[in-house]
Amino acid sequence: MTDTAFPARLALVGAGKMGGAMLEGWLAAGLPGAAVSVHDPEPSDAIAALAAAQGLATNPDPGARGPVDVLVLAIKPQMLEAAAPALAPLVGADTLVVSVLAGKTVANLEAALPAARAVVRAMPNLPAAIGKGATGAFANAATSEAQRVVADTLLRASGLVEWVADEALIDAVTGVSGSxxxxxxxxxxxxxxxxxxxxxxxxxxxxxxxxxxxxxxxxxxxxxxxxxxxxxxxxxxxxxxxxxxxxxxxxxxxxxxxxxxxxxxxxxxxxxxxx
Missing domain, CATH: 1.10.3730.10 (ProC C-terminal domain-like)
Structure with missing residues (x-):
C-alpha cells in the first residue's frame, strides 16, 4: 500500500456509471493510473479514453495479473455468480474485496469468491460522479484496520462515507441514499x-x-x-x-x-x- 492509503494494485470490475464515477474520483484524488486495471467487456468510449490517457490496463488476463491489493466489484448484482470464476485469480488471502453490489451480502461474496477474507460492502450513490456522493459501508471481521483505511480512502474520494457496525443496515442505506x-x-x-x-x-x-x-x-x-x-x-x-x-x-x-x-x-x- 502507498503512503496515501491508496492500493498499489487495484482491479475495478464494472466501469459503468457507478464504477466509472468512482474511478474518476480515485484518479482525481491521486491514485496512479498504472496501479489500476479495469475489467469490463464493453467499456464506454469515455472509459477507453480515460484508460488511454491515464495508463490504465483494460481487460488484462486476471490469471496473468494475479492477486491484487483491492478488488472493487461494480457490476450488476445479478452478474456476480457468473463473473466470479473468471475473477478468482485476482483474489488472494491479502486481497480486500470492496463491493458496491446492491443486496449482495458478505456471505454471498465469500461464497462467490472463496479465497476472499477481507470484505467491505458499500453503497454509494450517483452524485459520486461529481464528488458529492453519500456512501454507507460495512467491513467484515477479517478486514484489518489498515484495509479499512484503504477502503475509506477509496470511497471518500467520491464524497461522504458513513460506516455502520451492522451489515443489515446496508439495505436501509440502499433505500435512503443509494436510491x-x-x-x-x-x-x-x-x-x-x-x-x-x-x-x-x-x-x-x-x-x-x-x-x-x-x-x-x-x-x-x-x-x-x-x-x-x-x-x-x-x-x-x-x-x-x-x-x-x-x-x-x-x-x-x-x-x-x-x-x-x-x-x-x-x-x-x-x-x-x-x-
Missing part, C-alpha cells in the same frame, strides 16, 4: 408537472423546479442548521408555503408516509437481490 437521488429527480419531475398544471409553460416550469432543488440542496449543504429549521425559516405562518406544506404534511397519505413506503420498498428489494 435517494432518483427520488429527488422524481420530485423535480413532479414539481415541474405541477407547475405546468398551474399554468406555467412546460419548459419554464422545469427550469424553475430544477433550480429550486439545486438551490435548496446547496443551501442545505452549506448550512449547519437542521433541515427542519431551514424548512421553518422559509415558512411564514398563514403564508403560501404553509398552505403547500399542509398538504405535504397531512397525517394520512402525506409526504412522510409516501417516503417511508418508498424507502421500505427499496430496502425490501435490496434484500431480495441477495438471493
Amino acid at each position: 435517494g437521488p432518483a427520488y429527488v429527480f422524481a420530485l423535480v419531475e413532479a414539481l415541474a408537472d405541477a407547475g405546468r398544471a398551474a399554468g406555467l409553460p412546460e419548459d419554464l416550469a422545469m427550469r424553475l423546479a430544477r433550480q429550486t432543488v439545486v438551490g435548496a440542496g446547496a443551501l442545505l449543504g452549506e448550512s449547519d442548521l437542521p433541515a427542519a429549521t431551514l424548512r421553518a425559516n422559509v415558512t411564514s405562518p398563514g403564508g403560501t408555503t404553509a398552505a403547500g406544506l399542509a398538504v405535504l404534511q397531512r397525517e394520512d397519505g402525506g409526504l412522510a408516509d409516501l417516503v417511508r413506503d418508498t424507502v421500505a420498498a427499496a430496502k425490501r428489494r435490496a434484500g431480495e437481490l441477495s438471493g
Whole structure:
C-alpha cells in the first residue's frame, strides 16, 4: 500500500456509471493510473479514453495479473455468480474485496469468491460522479484496520462515507441514499408537472423546479442548521408555503408516509437481490 492509503494494485470490475464515477474520483484524488486495471467487456468510449490517457490496463488476463491489493466489484448484482470464476485469480488471502453490489451480502461474496477474507460492502450513490456522493459501508471481521483505511480512502474520494457496525443496515442505506437521488429527480419531475398544471409553460416550469432543488440542496449543504429549521425559516405562518406544506404534511397519505413506503420498498428489494 502507498503512503496515501491508496492500493498499489487495484482491479475495478464494472466501469459503468457507478464504477466509472468512482474511478474518476480515485484518479482525481491521486491514485496512479498504472496501479489500476479495469475489467469490463464493453467499456464506454469515455472509459477507453480515460484508460488511454491515464495508463490504465483494460481487460488484462486476471490469471496473468494475479492477486491484487483491492478488488472493487461494480457490476450488476445479478452478474456476480457468473463473473466470479473468471475473477478468482485476482483474489488472494491479502486481497480486500470492496463491493458496491446492491443486496449482495458478505456471505454471498465469500461464497462467490472463496479465497476472499477481507470484505467491505458499500453503497454509494450517483452524485459520486461529481464528488458529492453519500456512501454507507460495512467491513467484515477479517478486514484489518489498515484495509479499512484503504477502503475509506477509496470511497471518500467520491464524497461522504458513513460506516455502520451492522451489515443489515446496508439495505436501509440502499433505500435512503443509494436510491435517494432518483427520488429527488422524481420530485423535480413532479414539481415541474405541477407547475405546468398551474399554468406555467412546460419548459419554464422545469427550469424553475430544477433550480429550486439545486438551490435548496446547496443551501442545505452549506448550512449547519437542521433541515427542519431551514424548512421553518422559509415558512411564514398563514403564508403560501404553509398552505403547500399542509398538504405535504397531512397525517394520512402525506409526504412522510409516501417516503417511508418508498424507502421500505427499496430496502425490501435490496434484500431480495441477495438471493
